[in-house]
Amino acid sequence: MHLQNNEQQYQISLQAQTNYKVIDHNQKEQLAKLSGQLLQEGLRPAVGDYVIGLPQPDFILIKQILPRKSVLQRQNFGDNQQAQVIAANLDHIFITMSLNQDFNLARLDRYLTLVWDSGANPVIVLTKADLIAADLLAERRAQVAATAFGVPVLVTEQDRPEQVQTIFAPYLTPQQNVAFVGSSGVGKSTLVNLLQQETTIKTKTVRADDDKGRHTTTTRALYVLPNGAKIIDTPGIRSVGVAGVSQTATDQSFQDIATLAQQCRFNDCQHQTEPGCAVKAAIAAGQLAPGRLASYQKLQIEVQYAGLNSRQIGQLKIERMLKDVGGVKGLKKTLKKK
Ligand SMILES: Nc1nc2c(ncn2[C@@H]2O[C@H](COP(=O)(O)OP(=O)(O)OP(=O)(O)O)[C@@H](O)[C@H]2O)c(=O)[nH]1
Ligand SMILES: [Mg+2]
Ligand SMILES: [Zn+2]
Missing domain, CATH: 2.40.50.140 (Nucleic acid-binding proteins)
Structure with a gap:
């Protein structure tokens, strides 16, 4: 420079x-x-x-x-298919999810994929521990640990500010850039306020009927702590598009499936109807939850659609449909029978 x-x-x-x-x-x-x-x-x-x-x-x-050391982005599913940069140069990204209504393991997987792909390190933050019973909290913690191998998990309550400051301290050393991401209403701004020890950001109660947030934060903003650490608060994400992320990143958040897949008979096994599929075998043996494979496959399809225009996506969908009935020939047969 x-x-x-x-x-x-x-x-x-x-x-x-x-x-x-x-x-x-x-x-x-x-x-x-x-x-x-x-x-x-x-x-x-x-x-x-x-x-x-x-x-x-x-x-x-x-x-x-200046060149970025990491970049958090998500795909815009518009016509222009442009990746939207959420924040740059992050060291850690706090994937924030509430322990009550917002809790969703499939969505967590998507966030993990996005974060791995960004080059920053994920940390999972489970908020609103005060709103669920202790046994459900234990169950959900275990589910998260099983989904996110080795990723640190923090559990927070807004009425315990000192505890919040203590558990975040290791990530908020001078020169560190961190960001909070997650759905609206999970308490991202609440945590940033607690960590700053002042209420600079407006927060709003969630909707009483369905517990959804009100998209209170509308700008992406960076706050500097007295020690020089920087915290970025972001607006709640409506849907986590993962198109455009690399296959390696998807595999990283599905390490269980990626490892099993190495033992499938075919290198390009789709874990559907192929013989000798180690993933299917693990499900049959009760070693892998069927839901894991389902979210993996959903994510695979999205990643595959990445970078295609709407016409190409349409084409791919038709090919998928045709494959189910045995290609064009199969389709003709099916139609004749009717
Ligand atoms: N009971 C409880 N409520 C919380 C907790 N953390 C946050 N809240 C409440 O949840 C509501 C939403 O919090 P915000 O911090 O505005 O949520 P946000 O994630 O920043 O939402 P957006 O800015 O819309 O993306 C507020 O009323 C908070 O007081 C918690 O630990 N326990
Ligand atoms: Mg907010
Ligand atoms: Zn397989």
């Missing part, structure tokens, strides 16, 4: 649509704008990005985005 004139290094601390804020090395926050060249090249920094900026009278002109 080579700084010219008055250029300085900053870190993006807030992004709301096309509005940015940056912090300098003294953690002073200022408004920032993208240079014409970045705009032209279609380059957009994300919260957590380190950038080179030039101070202007009342804002910082962002001229360059």
